[in-house]
Amino acid sequence: MTALIELQQLKVYFTKESGLIARLFGKEKLIKAVDNISFDIRTGEILGLVGESGSGKSTTGRAMLRLIKPTSGKILYKGKDLASLSESELRPYRRHLQIIFQNPYSSLNPRMTVGDIIAEPLLNFGAKRNKELRKQVEQLMEEVGLAPEHIDRYPHEFSGGQRQRIGIARALALRPEFIVADEPIAALDVSVQAQIINLLKELQKKLGIAFLFISHDLRAVRYISDRIAVMYLGKIVELGPAAEVYERPQHPYTQALISALPAPDPKARSERIKLRGEPPEPFFMPPGCHFHPRCPYAFDKCRSLQPTLAGKDHSVACFLSESR
Amino acid sequence: MLRVQQLKTYFYTDSTVIKAVDGVSFDLAKGASLAIVGESGCGKSVCSLSILRLVPTPGKIVGGKIIFDGVDLLELSEKQMRQLRGKRIAMIFQDPMTSLNPYLRVSTQVAEVFSTHKQLNRNAARAAAIEILEKVGIPAARADDYPHQFSGGMRQRVMIAAAIACHPELIIADEPTTALDVTVQAQILDLLSELRANSSLILITHDLGIVATATDFVAVMYAGRIVEYRPTADLFSNPLHPYTEGLLKSIPDPNRTTKLFQIGGQPPSLSNLPPGCAFAPRCPYAEPRCSQTPPPLRQLDSSYYYVCWLNR
Secondary structure: OOEEEEEEEEEEEEEEOOOHHHHHOOOOEEEEEEEEEEEEEEOOOEEEEEOOOOOOHHHHHHHHOOOOOOOEEEEEEOOEEHHHOOHHHHHHHHOOEEEEOOOOOOOOOOOOOHHHHHHHHHHHOOOOOOHHHHHHHHHHHHHOOOOHHHOOOOHHHOOHHHHHHHHHHHHHOOOOOEEEEEOOOOOOOHHHHHHHHHHHHHHHHHHOOEEEEEEOOHHHHHHHOOEEEEEEOOEEEEEEEHHHHHHOOOOHHHHHHHHHOOOOOOOOOOOOOOOOOOOOOOOOOOOOOOOHHHOOOOOHHHHHOOOOOEOOOOEEOOHHHHHO | OEEEEEEEEEEEOOOOEEEEEEEEEEEEOOOOEEEEEOOOOOOHHHHHHHHOOOOOOOEEEEEEEEEEOOEEHHHOOHHHHHHHEOOOEEEEOOOHHHHOOOOOOHHHHHHHHHHHHOOOOHHHHHHHHHHHHHHOOOOHHHOOOOHHHOOHHHHHHHHHHHHHOOOOOEEEEEOOOOOOOHHHHHHHHHHHHHHOOOOEEEEEEOOHHHHHHHOOEEEEEEOOEEEEEEEHHHHHHOOOOHHHHHHHHOOOOOOOOOOOOOOOOOOOOOOOOOOOOOOHHHOOOOOHHHHHOOOOEEEOOOOOEEEOOOOO
16 A cells, blocks of 8 residues: 655644743743654555644644644655645645544534535535535435435534534545544544444545544544554654554553553453653653653663654554664 | 432423433442443433532422431531531542632642641641642642642642542542543542542443443433443443443444444433433334333342343
């Protein structure tokens, strides 16, 4: 499989707003939300991106679609670097790159009917408001499991899971090749999460769409993804085939993350790897490996040098695996 | 120790009555832990707020009994209730940022528990607060910081310190780890089970993994009612209510990648419930009578039960 979209040394930095004095003396706080990451997503593949809040996973997803301008690095979509394009040059690419948001309550305009919401991307790219458009929208609704006769209703008349389906239909309207799904199930009820996971997987199979599936829910990510990337404080610490990463995690952070998942089985009293502390504030990034203050195996090297992602199919950024 | 019988808490709006909690019954023994699981809007939080008699308006407890240590809490005066809250029954909320006062140092907030309930003077209360904060992992050097200077996990530790301060007989924790990261969630759950000692615990959650690892008993709620109430191990090995069964089956299994089991449809609206079983429209086993007549309560050993037409 070839790479559909490839990140090369992508960096997204933010400056924390600071007072006049700090600015005068050049002491602005720099937040390295995404700090030099590289990976690719292949045609029709689902790449799961996991990490805790503040790890930079949403920023990565948004930067990939150029919803945030990256500080440096390349975003190659079929070989074309999106990071170097101007807004107007970017426009023809937008139809191939779509997004599904976490919160189906705030991401749908409450004053628009479902039909108008789903038709909007089509109208943006040249469709005419006519019977055919309406038919197309009805087909899209059917495709995501919504009743087409509800086309003239407003978002508030739908439940959370159904609203998420509206968001998915809108993302599908232009038949994109790549969709960023940013925590698409986090705001949904447990019994509805499975419906949305099944729907996304079905769309991948049927339409060959590639997904970046961003989530903090490791079980869901393991289930839906072909490969998994684990992020910690702006860096990818592990990347590999989903089963490999889940069953044989190499990075101490991935290991802790998986073992911290409470198993839905009262008999399974697993050995939990306990992590000290919590992720630091993003502008007080520790030197060396970002994870070392919490890592149970940290040694001298980890405190001064930054490990890089190494390995062929299953790669890890850790000095421990290097020395193995 | 705690016996809730036929508890009913309704919310009255201009046009409708929302039956948030509609006839809930369960027991909790001394030192035991009970999980109340369910989806958003199923009434699990209202149920716990009812026990503390903290139901927000326009909600009202309209029926039932809450027997705590032989006394019906619904018969107590507001003053008597205030003496109970925080001392004999403590509560830990989901979001520690909104339940801590942002203007007060955390030591002051924890000390307040001691001065209110144990009548300690200012210095003694402060000393006791610092001691209990250290116990939950907050060093004395940080005791005088303000809530915003702490991370989410540390703030939840402060809440736990305040909750266990008076050795309450019952702790109610409403989604205590939902706002936290997975690795921090594990720390907080461990801390809670370690420090609660002999206190009984009601843990409200939507995460079945937490139920399995942290509690002895489970009550599964759906649309304001408990549909299954059983020991945790039994419920997980052999769920009897179709909703419980569906919930357990829809958790992604890392060893299988076949299509995920899904419960069809959406949770119902509480203001417009069907006359029969609220789960019937989504139930794979539903028969005609399910949507017409309320299902019977099927008693199991001691006080456990499930509520379904299906006899398993």
